[in-house]
Amino acid sequence: MIRFLLKRFGIMVTTLFIIATATFFLMKLLPGTPYSNPDKLSEQQIAMMNQKYGLDQPVPIQYARYMGNLIQGDLGVSLHYKGRPVSQIILERIGPSALIGFQALIFGSFIGLALGIISALKPNTLFDYGSVTLAVLGMSIPSFVLASLLQYYIGVKLKWLPPGLWESYTSSLLPSLALSVIVIATVARFIRGEMLEVLGQEYIMTARAKGVTEWGVVMRHVLRNSLIPVVTMMGPLAVGIITGTLVVEKIFSVPGLGEQFILSIMSKDYSVIMGVTLFYSALFILTVFVVDVLYGILDPRIRETEGGRT
């Protein structure tokens, strides 16, 4: 177990290091200057600005300084917002994103589990076909298409929920709903497949043969064994939700991290792009790490074979 943990941890740290390095050098390749009006600045002014932000140093020194600061949790200052620290921008912006992300995750998992369990217990019924269709639609339709259609029909036409802006709690409902669809689809599909597989196992037949009630079979034998692999869905779900927040926040004008990321891309705010990229990557990698460890604890077969699914 210790070896397994150490190996996973090593991979996690290496990956983060490589991402940080790659991001740094990719940003160096970017065309154009980070200053908003380079034509109006004299060469002296640009030189002064470069000196202020350390951009006049050779690239290796910039890199060493960046990595040094990174280890201390300092992501540098924004080039666009008059020297505000990037970490502060991330902290300010993370709230709304986290709120809609978690709401989508909780609501989506709940509905997805319910749909998946019922359709696995009643396969080939109308309900099953309905939920399978819903899952295919949810997996296929891009989040930004769904979000804009939801905004138009529920927000603008029917006026049930606010179609945008971030004014009260109700503003978070429509974005969360738009984000949750991918979660519902993924979870429902996955749990249905897992349960059908477990239901075909011989120990289920044994349980039935020895007279366990149907409820007991489902709760104690089927669900328990099908829910463990669901943990592995957290990695893909994290990606789905992060991808979703980028566009969903843009569509509903949510002042979250995703919207900030897109704004920074547009204004070529290097340090914010780097900071947010690292933040998203760390979030994803940490999720995968936690999932791997959790899965290793829940299912001993995985850690014995060293690795398993990532």
Added chain:
Amino acid sequence: MSMMKIPETVPDDIIEDLFVPELVRESRSEEASTPSSSPWKDAFRRLRASKGVVLSAILILIMASIAIVGPAMSKYSYDEQNLAHSNLPPKIPGLQWLGFDGKDRQDTDVYQQRNVDTAYWFGTDEFGRDLWTRVWKGMQISLFIALIAALLDLFIGVLYGGLSAYYGGRVDSAMERIIEILMGIPSLIVIVLFAIILEPGILSITLAMIITGWVGMARIVRGQILKLKVQEFVLAARTLGVSNSRIIWKHLLPNAMGPIVVNVMFDLPTAIFFEAFLSFIGLGLQAPLASLGVLINDGFKQMRMFPYKLVIPAVMISLILICFNLLADGLRDALDPKTKK
């Protein structure tokens, strides 16, 4: 759970009259009952049996054909502007009852009001560009990008995974470390970073997508080859002195083809999605080029006034993604009978 049903009436005595002896023909007793069938034929038969798969395949063919000939069916090109004909709602003579009646949200017939004779099937955008042409041109570009991305993924993935697994040992562990690191990086982030650096265009989007896209394929190929290369038929081939490249191409890859094909099929909708995603956040293609993502982005900005600009490309992209996903799902089930849904 099926249980043996007990017949309702049980005869008291088992007498010979209850049985009808089967006529035995000596000459036929040695024949196999069904003609032998290759795994691919079997898979195709299973594939055809699923209505959803057949329907998806037909729809994809129809959409791909219209994407090729569609832009030529209208007399306008995708970037031809005509400000006198701007913002016209869709109008298809004969399909008025479906909503293609050329009326705007206030229910006035814009075509009559502005004296326009030609019917724009999908309407026009704010510059008077024909949306029918633009939507199908966009479909063309999306399909093209998806195809290129999938083929490049296939090429790199098969090469990398094949070499890694076939040579094994140190080569394999070194190559596997690289894969492990790449798997940990969220592909969206890499795609966005590369899309920022490269000039927006079809080529750069495709490049950005394959930087991480091939990893999944490489893993699948590696897994398959690792499983296959220790089997007897490979040993037999090697004993007969077959060269390495021939073993890889003639013995290992054909046997790993199923999962590879399925993975390529799943790559297609992923690539279409990422292209549209990049275009939607403004990192993809730029106007006047039209991809489905560009059109959805344009349509989204004006959806309150002209919902058709959003709805038509949105329906198109959803339809093609659903069809590709269903087809890939069906293919996976057909090629691997063990993983019945």
